[in-house]
Amino acid sequence: MSDIHLTLKIWRQEGPDAPGRLQTYASGPISTDMSFLEMLDVLNERLTGEGEEPVAFDHDCREGICGMCGAVVNGHPHGPEKETTLCQLHMRHFKDGDTLVIEPFRARAFRIEKDLVVDRSGLDKMITAGGFVSVNTGGAPDANAIPIPQKNAEEAMDAAACIGCGACVAACPNASAMLFVAAKVSHLSLLPQGHPERARRALDMVREMDELGFGNCSNERECEAACPKGISIRNIARLNREFLKAAILSDED
Amino acid sequence: MILDSKVPGGPLAEKWDRHRFACKLINPANKRKFDIIVVGAGLAGASASASLAELGYNVKTFCLQDSPRRGHSIAAQGGINAAKNYQNDGDSIFRLFYDTIKGGDFRAREANVYRLAQVSNNIIDQCVAQGVPFAREYGGQLANRSFGGAQVSRTFYARGQTGQQLLLGAYSALMRQVKKGKVEMLSRREMLDVVVIDGQARGIVTRNMLSGAIETHAAHAVVLATGGYGNVYFLSTNAMGSNVTAAWRAYKRGACFANPCFVQIHPTCIPVHGTYQSKLTLMSESLRNDGRVLVPKNPGDRRPPAEIPENERDYYLENKYPSFGNLVPRDVASRNAKEQCDQGKGVGSTGLAVYLDFSEAINRDGSGVITQKYGNLFHMYEKITAANPMHEPMMIFPAVHYTMGGLWVDYNLMSTIPGLFVLGEANFSDHGANRLGASALMQGLADGYFVIPYTIGNYLATISSSPQDASHQAFKQVADEAAAKIGKLLDIKGKKTVDEIHRELGLLMWDSCGMARNEAGLQQALAKIPAIREEFWQNVAIPGSGLELNQSLERAGRVADFLEFAELMVIDALSRKESCGCHFREESQTEENEAKRDDENYAHVSVWEYNGDNNSPEFHKEPLTFENVQPSQRSYK
Ligand SMILES: Cc1cc2nc3c(=O)[nH]c(=O)nc-3n(C[C@H](O)[C@H](O)[C@H](O)COP(=O)(O)OP(=O)(O)OC[C@H]3O[C@@H](n4cnc5c(N)ncnc54)[C@H](O)[C@@H]3O)c2cc1C
Ligand code: SF4
Ligand code: FES
Numbered sequence: 001m002s003d004i005h006l007t008l009k010i011w012r013q014e015g016p017d018a019p020g021r022l023q024t025y026a027s028g029p030i031s032t033d034m035s036f037l038e039m040l041d042v043l044n045e046r047l048t049g050e051g052e053e054p055v056a057f058d059h060d061c062r063e064g065i066c067g068m069c070g071a072v073v074n075g076h077p078h079g080p081e082k083e084t085t086l087c088q089l090h091m092r093h094f095k096d097g098d099t100l101v102i103e104p105f106r107a108r109a110f111r112i113e114k115d116l117v118v119d120r121s122g123l124d125k126m127i128t129a130g131g132f133v134s135v136n137t138g139g140a141p142d143a144n145a146i147p148i149p150q151k152n153a154e155e156a157m158d159a160a161a162c163i164g165c166g167a168c169v170a171a172c173p174n175a176s177a178m179l180f181v182a183a184k185v186s187h188l189s190l191l192p193q194g195h196p197e198r199a200r201r202a203l204d205m206v207r208e209m210d211e212l213g214f215g216n217c218s219n220e221r222e223c224e225a226a227c228p229k230g231i232s233i234r235n236i237a238r239l240n241r242e243f244l245k246a247a248i249l250s251d252e253d
Numbered sequence: 254m255i256l257d258s259k260v261p262g263g264p265l266a267e268k269w270d271r272h273r274f275a276c277k278l279i280n281p282a283n284k285r286k287f288d289i290i291v292v293g294a295g296l297a298g299a300s301a302s303a304s305l306a307e308l309g310y311n312v313k314t315f316c317l318q319d320s321p322r323r324g325h326s327i328a329a330q331g332g333i334n335a336a337k338n339y340q341n342d343g344d345s346i347f348r349l350f351y352d353t354i355k356g357g358d359f360r361a362r363e364a365n366v367y368r369l370a371q372v373s374n375n376i377i378d379q380c381v382a383q384g385v386p387f388a389r390e391y392g393g394q395l396a397n398r399s400f401g402g403a404q405v406s407r408t409f410y411a412r413g414q415t416g417q418q419l420l421l422g423a424y425s426a427l428m429r430q431v432k433k434g435k436v437e438m439l440s441r442r443e444m445l446d447v448v449v450i451d452g453q454a455r456g457i458v459t460r461n462m463l464s465g466a467i468e469t470h471a472a473h474a475v476v477l478a479t480g481g482y483g484n485v486y487f488l489s490t491n492a493m494g495s496n497v498t499a500a501w502r503a504y505k506r507g508a509c510f511a512n513p514c515f516v517q518i519h520p521t522c523i524p525v526h527g528t529y530q531s532k533l534t535l536m537s538e539s540l541r542n543d544g545r546v547l548v549p550k551n552p553g554d555r556r557p558p559a560e561i562p563e564n565e566r567d568y569y570l571e572n573k574y575p576s577f578g579n580l581v582p583r584d585v586a587s588r589n590a591k592e593q594c595d596q597g598k599g600v601g602s603t604g605l606a607v608y609l610d611f612s613e614a615i616n617r618d619g620s621g622v623i624t625q626k627y628g629n630l631f632h633m634y635e636k637i638t639a640a641n642p643m644h645e646p647m648m649i650f651p652a653v654h655y656t657m658g659g660l661w662v663d664y665n666l667m668s669t670i671p672g673l674f675v676l677g678e679a680n681f682s683d684h685g686a687n688r689l690g691a692s693a694l695m696q697g698l699a700d701g702y703f704v705i706p707y708t709i710g711n712y713l714a715t716i717s718s719s720p721q722d723a724s725h726q727a728f729k730q731v732a733d734e735a736a737a738k739i740g741k742l743l744d745i746k747g748k749k750t751v752d753e754i755h756r757e758l759g760l761l762m763w764d765s766c767g768m769a770r771n772e773a774g775l776q777q778a779l780a781k782i783p784a785i786r787e788e789f790w791q792n793v794a795i796p797g798s799g800l801e802l803n804q805s806l807e808r809a810g811r812v813a814d815f816l817e818f819a820e821l822m823v824i825d826a827l828s829r830k831e832s833c834g835c836h837f838r839e840e841s842q843t844e845e846n847e848a849k850r851d852d853e854n855y856a857h858v859s860v861w862e863y864n865g866d867n868n869s870p871e872f873h874k875e876p877l878t879f880e881n882v883q884p885s886q887r888s889y890k
Binding site for chain 1: 320321325327377388394395414416431432440494639750753802805
């Protein structure tokens with residue numbers, strides 16, 4: 001355990017319509033065992049003590065699973081560590097004297113609410129458009145009635161592991177949400193329960209993504225590199241196949 | 254007040270069926286005349302919202318996070334129980350019921366627990382139909398594991414992310430109803446109070462966490478699914494936002510609180526490492542299936558684990574409990590870890606940790622198998638501690654994890670305020686004095702998918718379906734009170750941060766009302782809590798205003814409630830002079846230092862009724878009778 005000192009340049013913005021700016025703070029001594037968010041806590045405790053407003057940032061589980069946290073650190077959504085959410089990023093990955101530029105996830109579809117807090121409700125809206133299996137509570141057949149090959153279940157789980165954090169959108173030069181949509185479409189199209197609605201789901205989710213102002217995918221692969229859950233870009237290929245098949249075969253659209 | 258548990262008559266196995274038949278129905282055309290508020294979108298709230306909306310009710314759902322997909326339930330790792338008996342290893346509904354009642358140390362209601370075991374199977378069917386990708390065998394059948402003190406394999410899981418997958422399933426069902434216009438989803442809304450008119454719950458008051466606006470919402474019934482209060486200890490495995498506010502406000506409006514001192518301390522968490530620490534991370538107890546818990550035999554032995562020879566290692570759980578070994582229930586495992594550390598045999602820099610060693614399992618099954626089983630947990634451990642459990646034992650220590658206590662509810666899950674229902678961890682109903690692993694997810698989903706859809710109709714059928722709105726004077730009054738409290742908090746402009754005071758409360762509760770409790774310690778806590786509360790109201794610092802996103806203010810409101818609630822926990826712990834489950838009163842132990850129950854005097858639920866800020870709460874008892882199981886001293890030897 002040792003302490004490091006950092007220079008923090010943090011995006012401060014009072015509200016959605018207020019102008020924002022990078023403000024510089026000296027971190028004070030930071031234990032390398034701290035998580036990134038604990039480092040921000042320490043700064044916030046100090047600011048509060050000085051009567052200043054602390055930096056607003058979203059977080060809840062602090063275990064890398066709820067998808068609530070996230071900021072861009074030196075240009076990397078969730079910071080420089082591979083497959084790591086901001087809350088699971090630990091300060092031992094930084095060096096004494098480093099300067100960290102900390103900004104919110106930026107995208108046309110993500111409005112900044114305050115400081116590092118953004119509005120990601122577009123992600124919910126895409127799920128609402130079709131990211132579900134239409135089954136009511138009650139009357140489901142026995143859970144073992146339809147065997148599912150282990151490989152399919154595992155692949156579905158790989159895609160279902162998406163935490164809906166929006167880092168892929170923030171990383172994409174076009175602010176596309178393709179990886180997020182692809183993860184959900186893949187998860188459900190790999191399972192027999194998702195089959196009946198697969199065509200419709202792909203069409204509806206992609207249409208909603210376009211309408212919400214997310215950009216198009218131009219194969220930059222930045223999303224995959226930023227994703228804290230290792231969601232593979234192969235899912236986008238699968239989404240494209242699902243989408244094409246649906247668009248050709250669909251008589252609804 | 255007379256507490257009527259409304260447990261139906263008849264044999265145990267028929268009670269739920271009989272009750273469902275006896276429940277009044279609301280015809281489909283009338284359901285759309287009823288509005289229901291659901292506070293919370295964890296497993297219990299999301300499943301309830303979706304199921305009620307499917308039935309045709311108009312549902313308004315609230316949560317703290319920016320999306321209902323993020324509720325604390327998402328962090329559950331290990332799995333969910335069901336009595337499917339797919340493994341043919343002797344499981345049955347009765348066995349799941351029995352294990353749960355016994356695990357809870359005979360302090361839960363038989364009928365509720367039996368119902369839970371009954372519907373457990375429907376939950377798995379429902380989740381699979383939604384597309385929850387549970388782990389499977391090569392042949393395509395669902396996989397199971399044994400978990401947390403069970404001797405059968407009845408736990409279903411999705412890697413180490415079971416809660417996430419179950420919640421995403423419930424969330425998808427919820428969003429489907431949002432699309433249909435049957436659920437209005439209000440995220441980033443904090444419920445600050447419940448509105449009771451003519452003795453019935455009629456709505457809530459919320460704060461819009463972005464604009465700060467105080468809003469009122471009216472309905473025919475209110476469902477609270479707001480989770481547990483483990484964060485009263487400051488450090489716990491709960492999400493940062495978990496709180497007691499909704500439940501506490503309901504308590505102050507007349508909903509009785511049951512067994513508030515029943516708190517589960519989980520044995521396998523990453524030890525505390527610094528004062529800046531903001532939360533504790535659970536390492537799923539499925540690790541105890543293959544990991545062996547140990548400390549050095551000699552107090553003060555500071556050698557690295559690899560240098561401690563086999564004959565100087567004390568596998569204390571295996572030695573003390575030959576038949577359950579490392580799989581003893583959580584309370585037993587936690588207390589034993591504390592006992593070893595109290596004897597100076599704790600490890601790590603603080604001496605407040607024990608080892609969990611996988612080397613035997615790695616030698617037996619190969620590192621591939623162990624990685625497949627626990628890879629993501631090991632990875633998480635390494636991220637936090639920079640140590641890899643494949644090469645050296647993990648260090649673990651108990652941490653506050655789950656609260657069995659909660660608002661009192663009857664068999665219909667209705668609180669003592671008519672029209673106010675409570676689901677999931679927020680109620681007290683099923684786990685007695687100790688919850689078994691993988692049964693909270695089961696309970697949350699049982700309550701939401703399979704119980705409330707029936708029982709709420711039984712209540713709604715007794716009230717008028719005329720439209721509700723928030724024009725009644727009571728709404729304005731409660732909203733004014735909520736706004737006044739916020740104003741008061743902002744006016745303090747003191748010197749201490751909310752976290753500083755919260756940490757102080759947490760430490761006091763951990764020391765005196767944590768893993769072991771005694772009369773003197775509890776009395777001291779009772780004297781100290783009001784002083785901390787006083788300091789808070791005199792000296793807390795909350796920058797910013799109320800009419801904006803203000804996270805210090807949000808935390809302050811929750812800590813203000815914890816500071817009142819903590820006192821009730823201590824009062825409850827004092828009044829229960831027996832040990833049972835997680836409630837270990839040092840005065841009441843067997844010769845072997847195990848928890849000693851006193852069935853003659855304490856076979857009851859302790860139920861507390863609010864009696865004004867300056868008076869002690871009124872105590873009520875719900876006696877517990879056991880007709881189908883014989884309460885026995887738990888033994889895991
Ligand atoms: C790390 C961890 C691992 C666990 N693993 C397991 C496991 O493997 N198996 C198992 O069975 N159990 C497990 N548990 C326990 C289980 O996860 C919880 O008990 C359960 O998920 C609680 O669900 P819930 O729906 O009752 O509440 P929560 O999931 O806590 O949801 C509460 C909801 O209420 C909302 N809310 C709270 N207060 C307010 C308010 N004032 N206003 C508006 N909204 C509010 C929140 O936003 C949230 O949506 C685990 C718990 C933890 C901490
Ligand atoms: S795909 Fe990855 S980066 Fe995108 S929302 Fe999901 S978890 Fe986050
Ligand atoms: S706070 Fe939940 S993922 Fe980071």
